[in-house]
Amino acid sequence: MLPKFVYAVNYGNSRFEEMWKIQKQLHLARQQKRNPDILIFTEHEHVYTFGKSSNQNHLLANEDELNKKGIETFEIDRGGDITYHGPGQIVCYPIINLSDYSEDIHKYLRNLEEVIIRTLSSLNIKSTRNSDYTGVWFENEKIAAIGVKVSRWITMHGFAFNNFPDLTFFDRIIPCGIFHKGVTSLKQFGIEIPNLELINLFKKYFTEVFNMEIVPISKKELIKILGSSILETESELIKN
Amino acid sequence: MAIIDVKMPQMGESIAEGTITKWYKKIGEKIGKDETLLEISTDKVDSEIPSPAAGTLVEILVEEQKTVPVHTIIARINNNDAASVNTPAPQSQPKVDEVKTSSSNQNFATVKLNLDKQKETSGDKFFSPLVLNIAKEEGVSVSELENIVGTGSQGRVTKNDIINFSEQKKKGLTPKTDSSQKSEVVKMDNMRKLIAEHMVRSVHTSAHVGSVTEADVTSIVNYREKNKSDFEKREGFKLTLTPFFLLVVAKSLKDFPYLNSSIEGDSILLHKEINIGIAVALESGLIVPVIKNSESKNITDFAKSGNDLATRARSKKLLPTDVQGGTFTVTNPGIFGNLYGFPIINQPQVAILGIGAVKKRPVIINDEIKIRSMVYISMSYDHRIIDGALGGKFLQRVVEYLENFNTTQSV
Numbered sequence: 001m002l003p004k005f006v007y008a009v010n011y012g013n014s015r016f017e018e019m020w021k022i023q024k025q026l027h028l029a030r031q032q033k034r035n036p037d038i039l040i041f042t043e044h045e046h047v048y049t050f051g052k053s054s055n056q057n058h059l060l061a062n063e064d065e066l067n068k069k070g071i072e073t074f075e076i077d078r079g080g081d082i083t084y085h086g087p088g089q090i091v092c093y094p095i096i097n098l099s100d101y102s103e104d105i106h107k108y109l110r111n112l113e114e115v116i117i118r119t120l121s122s123l124n125i126k127s128t129r130n131s132d133y134t135g136v137w138f139e140n141e142k143i144a145a146i147g148v149k150v151s152r153w154i155t156m157h158g159f160a161f162n163n164f165p166d167l168t169f170f171d172r173i174i175p176c177g178i179f180h181k182g183v184t185s186l187k188q189f190g191i192e193i194p195n196l197e198l199i200n201l202f203k204k205y206f207t208e209v210f211n212m213e214i215v216p217i218s219k220k221e222l223i224k225i226l227g228s229s230i231l232e233t234e235s236e237l238i239k240n
Numbered sequence: 241m242a243i244i245d246v247k248m249p250q251m252g253e254s255i256a257e258g259t260i261t262k263w264y265k266k267i268g269e270k271i272g273k274d275e276t277l278l279e280i281s282t283d284k285v286d287s288e289i290p291s292p293a294a295g296t297l298v299e300i301l302v303e304e305q306k307t308v309p310v311h312t313i314i315a316r317i318n319n320n321d322a323a324s325v326n327t328p329a330p331q332s333q334p335k336v337d338e339v340k341t342s343s344s345n346q347n348f349a350t351v352k353l354n355l356d357k358q359k360e361t362s363g364d365k366f367f368s369p370l371v372l373n374i375a376k377e378e379g380v381s382v383s384e385l386e387n388i389v390g391t392g393s394q395g396r397v398t399k400n401d402i403i404n405f406s407e408q409k410k411k412g413l414t415p416k417t418d419s420s421q422k423s424e425v426v427k428m429d430n431m432r433k434l435i436a437e438h439m440v441r442s443v444h445t446s447a448h449v450g451s452v453t454e455a456d457v458t459s460i461v462n463y464r465e466k467n468k469s470d471f472e473k474r475e476g477f478k479l480t481l482t483p484f485f486l487l488v489v490a491k492s493l494k495d496f497p498y499l500n501s502s503i504e505g506d507s508i509l510l511h512k513e514i515n516i517g518i519a520v521a522l523e524s525g526l527i528v529p530v531i532k533n534s535e536s537k538n539i540t541d542f543a544k545s546g547n548d549l550a551t552r553a554r555s556k557k558l559l560p561t562d563v564q565g566g567t568f569t570v571t572n573p574g575i576f577g578n579l580y581g582f583p584i585i586n587q588p589q590v591a592i593l594g595i596g597a598v599k600k601r602p603v604i605i606n607d608e609i610k611i612r613s614m615v616y617i618s619m620s621y622d623h624r625i626i627d628g629a630l631g632g633k634f635l636q637r638v639v640e641y642l643e644n645f646n647t648t649q650s651v
Contacts, residue, residue, distance in 0.1 A: 003560065003563055003564055004434065005437070005438060005441065005587065036437075036441065051284075051286075052261050052279075052281050052286050077286060078284075078286055079281055079282070079284040079285045079286045080284045100430075100434075103251075103252075104251070104252035104253055104254075104255075105251045105252045105255070105282065105285045105287065106251075106252035106253070106254045106255055106282075107252055107253070108252075108285075109284060109285065134284040146284050147284050148284055148285045148286070149285065149286040149287070149288075150251070150285055150286070150287040150288075151276070151287065151288035152274075152288070152290060207560075207564060208560065208561070211560040213564060213588075215587065215588045216504045216505075217504075217505065218504070218505030218506070220505065221505060
């Protein structure tokens with residue numbers, strides 16, 4: 001099979017809401033075959049997000065605490081329970097057409113895990129899957145969380161990988177509603193690697209696992225793809 | 241009434257059940273085909289499920305937040321009203337065939353409508369009641385009607401069209417009908433769809449410009465003649481001219497790094513590795529396996545990797561890594577006897593070189609006509625970063641290396 005061409009963009013920092021809008025737009029445009037497959041890599045400001053199967057009680061922090069720390073919360077359209085995103089964590093949003101790969105969402109989850117497992121393995125860390133809980137684990141601690149939405153086989157949302165986030169933010173939630181397990185990060189293993197280098201490793205293993213040919217594009221080009229509507233989002237941001 | 245069952249789709253081979261998280265429609269509401277009907281959740285994935293048919297949602301059998309096994313009937317849609325606008329009552333009820341959902345790729349509850357000949361308005365074409373009445377009186381069947389080339393707005397069949405048609409029919413002439421009936425419909429396979437997407441994307445991405453040059457390869461042809469039987473005995477496959485071209489292209493790319501590059505945003509990435517892709521024609525389609533680290537290879541290396549990749553390409557045994565990471569592509573329109581071609585750049589590369597057929601031609605050397613083995617070499621390159629001067633110089637370097645090939649080396 002020929003490799004599938006996929007754009008990849010290093011978006012840098014973003015607010016969750018801004019990126020969610022971009023995702024929704026790309027997701028719709030992909031369904032209408034107006035743009036190619038895209039992988040977005042970004043790093044969010046502090047945010048807690050609730051998936052569809054969330055239990056509000058899994059957020060332990062109260063409103064005062066959230067305000068004080070400047071943490072936003074969103075109820076969103078992905079699978080899974082509550083999670084945290086913030087600086088030091090790489091979030092990857094693949095907006096791809098599974099019909100070009102395999103129309104199987106489990107296979108897709110396993111492939112995302114495989115990308116992360118191979119990336120870690122290249123750093124000499126032997127991570128594993130857990131047959132009950134999607135995500136990538138090291139013993140009883142999760143290093144990468146996965147939550148996905150699929151419409152007409154077009155994916156959105158994706159995975160969040162803990163490079164060097166402040167793990168205390170996870171103390172104030174029950175991540176993914178899993179009580180008895182912890183969270184870890186690459187930094188905990190004594191590995192310090194810049195986000196950009198890690199993103200390059202992810203891209204390398206996306207290429208291998210999904211048989212993709214990745215075409216890097218700049219943030220500017222992504223905005224061009226999004227067309228004028230994103231400019232509104234941008235100007236909103238400037239106003240804010 | 242045509243009632244269509246909506247089933248819990250199987251979103252993957254290992255998925256046995258799904259949870260309904262949201263119904264987008266209430267009972268009694270109308271829904272279009274492919275409009276989102278509900279949302280389901282399985283493990284870490286939420287999926288929006290489109291309606292298998294147009295009609296009215298008449299029954300919801302599984303409530304939100306309930307989990308049921310795949311293929312369970314979860315709702316029913318009455319699609320009768322969708323097909324009956326503006327039509328005389330059909331003589332027989334539309335027949336509904338449900339496509340089996342057992343095969344693994346049939347994940348949505350797909351329903352195919354077989355409306356037989358009651359298709360007056362449900363198909364792609366609209367016919368006015370007047371046209372339908374005339375058709376009925378003149379004995380024009382629906383399938384004939386569908387194939388009349390309409391002259392009205394948006395290709396609609398007008399009163400005049402149907403009258404002309406029936407008059408011609410009466411005269412025993414074959415009236416002009418839509419050509420689609422006369423064409424065989426071939427569905428594109430995945431590879432064809434991918435090639436189509438790649439090619440169009442490339443044309444949209446790069447500013448293609450082309451140059452053609454010619455080279456005298458007589459000495460290379462003679463060298464190959466001299467060495468080919470020994471080579472075949474030793475290696476077990478034939479020595480072709482392609483490795484010679486690959487060798488000089490790799491050498492020339494070393495001299496012109498911009499030809500071995502790609503564009504990323506406002507930057508040009510000059511690749512340190514020279515990975516030459518070779519276009520291999522398959523029975524239907526083509527694939528471009530890549531010879532990695534071409535900069536350090538000799539004729540025998542090129543012959544071996546080229547032969548290996550082409551063989552595995554044709555027997556469909558290429559690995560994903562065999563087709564990745566190319567930095568330049570060589571294609572060979574000469575195999576089909578063509579003099580030269582105008583290839584399309586293989587993204588994200590910036591140039592592709594085409595080798596024409598090697599033919600003996602009369603050539604003037606020192607005012608004498610000589611018989612020489614000649615070849616045309618064409619190249620398409622991306623004018624965004626390679627101007628005609630650079631592209632032209634590169635091609636002439638290829639010619640220079642071809643014409644001055646060291647024939648004393650061993651192969």
